Amino acid sequence: MSKQSPGLVALVGAGVIGRGWIRVFASAGAKVRLYDQDPAQGPKTLEWLRADMALDEAEGFLAKGEGAAILGRVTLENDLAKAVAGVDWVQESAPEKLPIKQQVFRELDRLCGPETIIASSTSALNIGEIAGGLPGERRCLMAHPFNPPHVLPVVEILGAPGTDPAVLERASAWLKACGQVPVRMKRYERGFLGNRIQAALIREAMWLVENGVADPEAVDAVIRDGLALRWATIGNFGANHANADEGIEQYFSRYGQAYYDMFADLKTDNPRFDSPTLKKIGEMVNRREGVKDVAGLLRRRDVMVKKLRRMKAEMEPKP
């Protein structure tokens, strides 16, 4: 408990989710061991990371040489037992299938020392089903990142039924020390917090487009240049609180009925997600953002989000 952040970390799974964790931990000074069942994956991942960080150095998001320093803390390890020996934290990012996750967790629980925290990146499964009943259940938890985690800092945290609350505390404190924003869930719900909220928004946004209320560019502009300017700065509850002179209580006592009327009017039909509409939306996004493809969009998003987070960090209230 004396450590401020994990000093030695094993990442199990070096795919798109696993690779995102490298920078989170290594930037915070941890030594990182990267393991993947496929020995060819690790070198590819390091190559990707090198290129990604070179772009960040070119654009000033990393100091010159910082990428090399981060890579210097990462080693590839093809033996799982050796990868996890003596580490403070194991982050599992195996394929998203319950039997696979269960098997990986059984193995990790057997291989890891008693003080090692074992965290799952699962984006959909119930940690209670992944780790419940293991001898070391007390040190197991879900730590579900957004992607990429060094850009989008939220990590959803949930324990299995037998997880030690002190482990959840330590895991949250460590992630915070690594620059993430850990958010604690109290129980499993399908989609966790982020995907549920996103799903609610997507369903309504798609309904408006598919039913001809407005073009996709109009619907997206309302989010991008309207609602989300508030959400990204003071949150949704902050926006509600700001919407009446005396705050959120007054706001919903005044407009609660108008919201009930609106809720009753929101459709629950599934969007069709038909190809022509989606193709048109993708083209609109590329045109609006001035990019040729998804790779260009990802890069643009990362740059903008990093600038936005830098601004927010400068505006962070002093305690």
Added chain:
Amino acid sequence: MSKQSPGLVALVGAGVIGRGWIRVFASAGAKVRLYDQDPAQGPKTLEWLRADMALDEAEGFLAKGEGAAILGRVTLENDLAKAVAGVDWVQESAPEKLPIKQQVFRELDRLCGPETIIASSTSALNIGEIAGGLPGERRCLMAHPFNPPHVLPVVEILGAPGTDPAVLERASAWLKACGQVPVRMKRYERGFLGNRIQAALIREAMWLVENGVADPEAVDAVIRDGLALRWATIGNFGANHANADEGIEQYFSRYGQAYYDMFADLKTDNPRFDSPTLKKIGEMVNRREGVKDVAGLLRRRDVMVKKLRRMKAEMEPKP
């Protein structure tokens, strides 16, 4: 049609919504006549505007003296006929009751020259019911702003059944020239675009809190430090498009069923909006944002949103 932006504007109603429009038009160089049924309202509004712009000058969002220049373009006018005589644009921000709006529109249509655009700030009513059947219906439309409009640029645009499409084009072009982001709706739906999307998000966020899935700070952090970082930079559809190597079509063909499962799981119960929960949320927001009250939160939001928009403007793709 030769004008790039409106040169002479009348604002009818100088309350919280009406006052926001002053800066939009006057900053773009228009002369603005401010009318309110209550002759005491105009001077109060100008006082508020002076103080608001003084803060912006102190913080560098306006150049020194720019506030005075903007105020120099605004005149108070207590006679409605004189206020609207010869103007390019009337923006109606009367109380949100259909009979009142209908009466104001009848009067405005009678008083205004044939080329004057008459726009309603209505946030909930159907412009077809407000302006439908008027002799000058063709130049009437809804232009619903976010608040305050010079900070949150989206304006929802919808015509009455008889509105001339050329008027909608000109209104959109003029608002764009004034720095706003006009978004066109194709038909009336309760809540328009923004409030519907916001309602869908609020319902799910409140459900997660009221049903003990997570604390309000956790739910709001997922929005503020996760989802909205993407939404505010590349929009929701942009985020979907970025989420698969080949874009949004691939994304929803791969995850469409997972979304259908999630949609089926989203509850449609009305939130209770009970006072103790709302009070707790308000306190959490004040603590997190480091403010004492709603006025402090509003100021903080405005500063952060202005910085965010400045960053986005710098990142705007060159055509």
